Amino acid sequence: xxxxxxxxxxxxxxxxxxxxxxxxxxxxxxxxxxxxxxxxxxxxxxxxxxxxxxxxxxxxxxxxxxxxxxxxxxxxxxxxxxxxxxxxxxxxxxxxxxxxxxxxxxxxxxxxxxxxxxxxxxxxxxxxxxxxxxxxxxxxxxxxxxxxxxxxxxxxxxxx
Amino acid sequence: xxxxxxxxxxxxxxxxxxxxxxxxxxxxxxxxxxxxxxxxxxxxxxxxxxxxxxxxxxxxxxxxxxxxxxxxxxxxxxxxxxxxxxxxxxxxxxxxx
Numbered sequence: 001x002x003x004x005x006x007x008x009x010x011x012x013x014x015x016x017x018x019x020x021x022x023x024x025x026x027x028x029x030x031x032x033x034x035x036x037x038x039x040x041x042x043x044x045x046x047x048x049x050x051x052x053x054x055x056x057x058x059x060x061x062x063x064x065x066x067x068x069x070x071x072x073x074x075x076x077x078x079x080x081x082x083x084x085x086x087x088x089x090x091x092x093x094x095x096x097x098x099x100x101x102x103x104x105x106x107x108x109x110x111x112x113x114x115x116x117x118x119x120x121x122x123x124x125x126x127x128x129x130x131x132x133x134x135x136x137x138x139x140x141x142x143x144x145x146x147x148x149x150x151x152x153x154x155x156x157x158x159x160x
Numbered sequence: 161x162x163x164x165x166x167x168x169x170x171x172x173x174x175x176x177x178x179x180x181x182x183x184x185x186x187x188x189x190x191x192x193x194x195x196x197x198x199x200x201x202x203x204x205x206x207x208x209x210x211x212x213x214x215x216x217x218x219x220x221x222x223x224x225x226x227x228x229x230x231x232x233x234x235x236x237x238x239x240x241x242x243x244x245x246x247x248x249x250x251x252x253x254x255x256x257x
Contacts, residue, residue: 072192120222124237131244141252
């Protein structure tokens, strides 16, 4: 790990060198075609899931438990993303997913108990999340400028 | 730095899922569902939602709660946002050469 201090080089050159190292690492021909089918499959899967859930829930009375199931699912997706992805930006999106899952549960319980304070707490969660994300993004940008990478596995300087 | 706009900037993480991870993930998902299912299937959560007044969740009632019950935390979040803004400016500033 290089720790010498160097002035921030202009961003252009940095990104360029980074891209080249990645393209070198894997054949460019293999990069392009693999991307779109994956996204299509994910979209089709989500659509199928939505249809199944719609069929199961059709004509039922809404209960608090349904919303909490949704919140549970969202939280699981976020936690899974944090565990398997290594890009700092994607990690941030997954953390947001988990925060919003908690928000859904808050609002559902507030509606179930007829108490508006859940909504107020959700607003506080949003404000704190906004501050956290803004600071985090600024940190990611400055790390990216210095290191040329946003991979969290590369950041081991503070590891004992 | 718009992600994915330029084909040459497409970044693919190469961390394939291992069978061990999938097994561990399945086990923890089962534990989570098993722990949550009894609670979520209980009587209080599966009954019909209670009827609430029409103003429930309106901006007026939420604003009332925010500015009466939670006035101090509300002001503190304002301070938090200010601190965050100043911190971001310090972080994002380009250092003079």
